[in-house]
Amino acid sequence: MPVAFNELLRKQWEKQRFLCVGLDTDYAKLPKGIRQTSIADAIFEFNRLIIEATADFCGAYKPNIAFYEGYGLEGLDALIRTNRYLREHYPDIPIILDAKRADIGSTNQGYVKMVEDVFLAHGITVHPYLGREALLPFLERPHLGVIVLCHTSNPGASEFQDLAVAGGEPLYRKVAEAVYREWNTQGNCGLVLGATYPEQLSEVRKAAPDLPFLIPGVGAQGGDLEQTVKNGLDEKGAGIIINASRSIIYASSGDDFAEAARNEAKKMDRAIKAVVQRLS
Amino acid sequence: MPVAFNELLRKQWEKQRFLCVGLDTDYAKLPKGIRQTSIADAIFEFNRLIIEATADFCGAYKPNIAFYEGYGLEGLDALIRTNRYLREHYPDIPIILDAKRADIGSTNQGYVKMVEDVFLAHGITVHPYLGREALLPFLERPHLGVIVLCHTSNPGASEFQDLAVAGGEPLYRKVAEAVYREWNTQGNCGLVLGATYPEQLSEVRKAAPDLPFLIPGVGAQGGDLEQTVKNGLDEKGAGIIINASRSIIYASSGDDFAEAARNEAKKMDRAIKAVVQRLS
Numbered sequence: 001m002p003v004a005f006n007e008l009l010r011k012q013w014e015k016q017r018f019l020c021v022g023l024d025t026d027y028a029k030l031p032k033g034i035r036q037t038s039i040a041d042a043i044f045e046f047n048r049l050i051i052e053a054t055a056d057f058c059g060a061y062k063p064n065i066a067f068y069e070g071y072g073l074e075g076l077d078a079l080i081r082t083n084r085y086l087r088e089h090y091p092d093i094p095i096i097l098d099a100k101r102a103d104i105g106s107t108n109q110g111y112v113k114m115v116e117d118v119f120l121a122h123g124i125t126v127h128p129y130l131g132r133e134a135l136l137p138f139l140e141r142p143h144l145g146v147i148v149l150c151h152t153s154n155p156g157a158s159e160f161q162d163l164a165v166a167g168g169e170p171l172y173r174k175v176a177e178a179v180y181r182e183w184n185t186q187g188n189c190g191l192v193l194g195a196t197y198p199e200q201l202s203e204v205r206k207a208a209p210d211l212p213f214l215i216p217g218v219g220a221q222g223g224d225l226e227q228t229v230k231n232g233l234d235e236k237g238a239g240i241i242i243n244a245s246r247s248i249i250y251a252s253s254g255d256d257f258a259e260a261a262r263n264e265a266k267k268m269d270r271a272i273k274a275v276v277q278r279l280s
Numbered sequence: 281m282p283v284a285f286n287e288l289l290r291k292q293w294e295k296q297r298f299l300c301v302g303l304d305t306d307y308a309k310l311p312k313g314i315r316q317t318s319i320a321d322a323i324f325e326f327n328r329l330i331i332e333a334t335a336d337f338c339g340a341y342k343p344n345i346a347f348y349e350g351y352g353l354e355g356l357d358a359l360i361r362t363n364r365y366l367r368e369h370y371p372d373i374p375i376i377l378d379a380k381r382a383d384i385g386s387t388n389q390g391y392v393k394m395v396e397d398v399f400l401a402h403g404i405t406v407h408p409y410l411g412r413e414a415l416l417p418f419l420e421r422p423h424l425g426v427i428v429l430c431h432t433s434n435p436g437a438s439e440f441q442d443l444a445v446a447g448g449e450p451l452y453r454k455v456a457e458a459v460y461r462e463w464n465t466q467g468n469c470g471l472v473l474g475a476t477y478p479e480q481l482s483e484v485r486k487a488a489p490d491l492p493f494l495i496p497g498v499g500a501q502g503g504d505l506e507q508t509v510k511n512g513l514d515e516k517g518a519g520i521i522i523n524a525s526r527s528i529i530y531a532s533s534g535d536d537f538a539e540a541a542r543n544e545a546k547k548m549d550r551a552i553k554a555v556v557q558r559l560s
Contacts, residue, residue, distance in 0.1 A: 024387070066383050066390030072360070072398040073353050080352070100383055102407065103346050104434035107304070110346030118352040127382065127407040129429055133436025149409055154384035156413025163454065165443040171451070174443065 005122040005145030006188060008094040009060070009212055013238035017059030018229075018272045020096070020214070021265060022245025023047055023082065024064045027071055033255050039071050043078035046257075048085055050249050053262035055090050057269035060241050062214075064098040065119075083120045096145065096214065096241075097121035102130050108137040116144065123147055125192055125214070128175045132183050142186040145212075148179050150204060153194025153217030172200060173207055180208035190214055193232070195223025195242070202231035210234050212241060218268075219247030225268070229275040237280040242272055285402040285425030286468060288374040289340070289492055293518035297339030298509075298552045300376070300494070301545060302525025303327055303362065304344045307351055313535050319351050323358035326537075328365055330529050333542035335370050337549035340521050342494075344378040345399075363400045376425065376494065376521075377401035382410050388417040396424065403427055405472060405494070408455045412463050422466040425492075428459050430484060433474025433497030452480060453487055460488035470494055473512070475503025475522070482511035490514050492521060498548075499527030505548070509555040517560040522552055 012018075025047055027039050035042050051061065063082065068075035083095055097119050101111045115124045123145025126135060138146045151161050151172040161172040179189050191208065193201045195217035205213070213232050217223035225242075232240040248268070252260030292298075305327055307319050315322050331341065343362065348355035363375055377399050381391045395404045403425025406415060418426045431441050431452040441452040459469050471488065473481045475497035485493070493512050497503040505522075512520040528548070532540030 026390070064383065064387060064390075066381075066387045066394070068390070069398065070390035070393035072394075073356060076353060076356065098383075100407070101346075101380065103344065103378075103380055104432060107344060107346045110306070110344075110348070110350035113350035114346070114352075118349065127380070127409050129407050129409050129440060130432050130434060131436040131439030131441070133439070134432070134434045152384060152410050152414070154410060154414045156411040159411030159413070159458065160409060160451070160455065161411070163445040163451070165445055165451070171440070171443070171445070175440065178439065 002143045003122065004143040005094050006212065008092060008122060009241070011092060012059035012094070016273055016276065017269070018240050018242050018276065019058055019265060019269045020060040020062050020241045020243040021050070021054050021058050021248055022062045022064060022216070022243050023050065023249065024067050024245040025249065026067050027075070029250060031253060031255055031257055039074040040077045043068070043071070043075060044081045047078070047082040049258040050261050051086060051090070053258040054248065054265040055093065057265040058093060060094045060096055061086060062096040062098050062243055080119060087120050094122040094145070095120070096123040096125065096147065098125050100125050100127055100149065102127040102135060104130060104134045106137065108135065112137050112141065125149065132178065139183055139186065139188070142188055144188055145190060146188055147190040147192055147214050148175065148183070150176050150191040151193050151197050151200040153196045153221055153223065157194065157197065173203060176204045176207045180211055184211070192216070195228040196221055198224065198227045198231050201228065205232060205234065210239060212239055214241045214243060216243040218242060219244035225271055226275050229272055230279060233276065233279060237276055244268055282423045283402065284423040285374050286492065288372060288402060289521070291372060292339035292374070296553055296556065298520050298522050298556065299338055299545060299549045300340040300342050300521045300523040301330070301334050301338050301528055302342045302344060302496070302523050303330065303529065304347050304525040305529065306347050307355070309530060311533060311535055311537055319354040320357045323348070323351070323355060324361045327358070327362040329538040330541050331366060331370070333538040334528065334545040335373065337545040338373060340374045340376055341366060342376040342378050342523055360399060367400050374402040374425065375400070376403040376405065376427065378405050380405050380407055380429065382407040382415060384410060384414045386417065388415065392417050392421065405429065412458065419463055419466065419468070422468055424468055425470060426468055427470040427472055427494050428455065428463070430456050430471040431473050431477050431480040433476045433501055433503065437474065437477065453483060456484045456487045460491055464491065472496070475508040476501055478504065478507045478511050481508065485512060485514065490519060492519055494521045494523060496523040498522060499524035505551055506555050509552055510559060513556065513559060517556055524548055
């Protein structure tokens with residue numbers, strides 16, 4: 001039996017770990033010292049040092065595959081090695097592959113194999129546009145975390161996501177309700193909600209009281225941490241995976257990047273916990 | 281200057297070529313004879329033989345990357361080799377990478393590098409959910425075809441796509457209008473419309489009179505070819521890329537797969553042309 005994403009997550013929350021470190025590792029942005037080797041080696045080595053430095057404060061890792069795909073087979077090889085390293089050394093920390101996939105029906109089986117067998121991740125982010133029926137190959141795997149884009153963190157997120165659908169309800173809430181009421185039969189679903197839209201986050205928490213929320217947009221994108229924790233927490237004082245990528249992994253552009261990442265992760269972990277404990 | 285997707289497409293339409301062969305190549309489904317080598321070699325060899333057999337009748341090739349990602353680096357290597365082969369031997373036939381990607385802002389730059397530099401494709405399919413602003417890294421590249429999912433071919437497509445938004449208009453039409461009126465400033469956009477929803481196809485043609493339509497869902501998925509051509513054609517008697525995948529590449533499961541694919545592609549090409557000529 002594979003380890004279930006939601007089970008790992010629950011244990012992290014019991015330890016009061018809510019921080020997710022986004023491994024958005026772009027080779028072109030790496031410190032010069034680490035770029036002396038091959039692309040694959042450099043990316044993997046950077047990730048390994050970031051992971052070792054931040055694991056004490058980290059409830060999940062989230063590599064965004066776009067950064068790796070841009071470097072072709074070398075980039076993807078680095079991601080495979082990164083996730084293999086995580087599974088071996090930190091088997092209790094869930095890996096979310098931020099791949100934002102979604103195709104129709106059986107085609108998604110290729111993506112299921114990709115996330116599970118190739119990249120050894122515990123969960124994946126997906127687009128909702130094609131509907132539940134299209135996503136069944138993901139949804140029917142109880143151990144696989146299926147984290148559906150609901151209200152994203154980007155400035156232009158509202159173009160379609162905030163459109164009022166029948167009954168005056170915005171589309172993103174319709175998505176949240178569908179996932180909560182109909183898609184989550186295996187208890188493996190979650191939602192992506194950008195910290196840059198605190199009201200929508202709060203609304204969706206009411207609509208989906210106990211779904212895990214993956215929340216990007218604090219840190220470099222400017223979402224307010226206290227507000228985010230307050231609006232995202234579920235009734236049990238958990239339910240949130242707060243992601244920071246650039247603000248942690250690029251905390252320093254020098255050779256002290258790992259130490260700087262550790263300090264930044266520690267700071268965020270403490271800040272999140274402080275709010276959680278105040279509210280509990 | 282890179283070759284523009286829409287320029288290649290226009291030239292194919294001038295030659296009355298409307299058929300797109302979907303290279304949905306699943307290693308597990310390949311004829312035994314071809315599976316004697318490595319996974320990468322087998323997939324590439326199968327694709328090469330399919331391409332050679334069908335190029336005479338083909339206006340575009342569309343590999344769906346999900347099938348390749350499922351086999352990890354070997355699968356992706358086969359796709360790189362396939363597209364390199366296409367660019368070398370059939371430089372006039374556009375390659376659409378059916379990747380259904382979409383992330384926020386700068387993250388999409390990784391996907392742009394992926395589609396252009398790694399996989400050498402001319403166009404890519406994308407999800408609309410994150411909005412125009414998120415997709416600018418794709419939209420701002422005039423030579424890159426950006427084909428936006430509008431109404432997909434799957435049975436459950438209606439869950440969100442048919443929701444009535446403000447004014448009573450369905451979401452998919454809102455997407456079509458946004459792409460037509462606001463996203464297409466570089467003249468590089470297209471829409472995906474499933475042949476399995478002929479009415480929606482016809483409606484969207486009215487809303488977006490001269491956007492290229494990528495139309496999957498004839499063949500194995502059962503969309504009616506005549507209706508599809510009739511509803512999809514633009515005023516110039518062009519504008520359609522009609523995709524068939526399984527019905528062509530798996531026309532025979534034996535060693536005569538290439539010949540069977542050629543016959544099937546020829547038949548479809550003729551059937552499409554017959555309707556186009558009757559309507560012109």
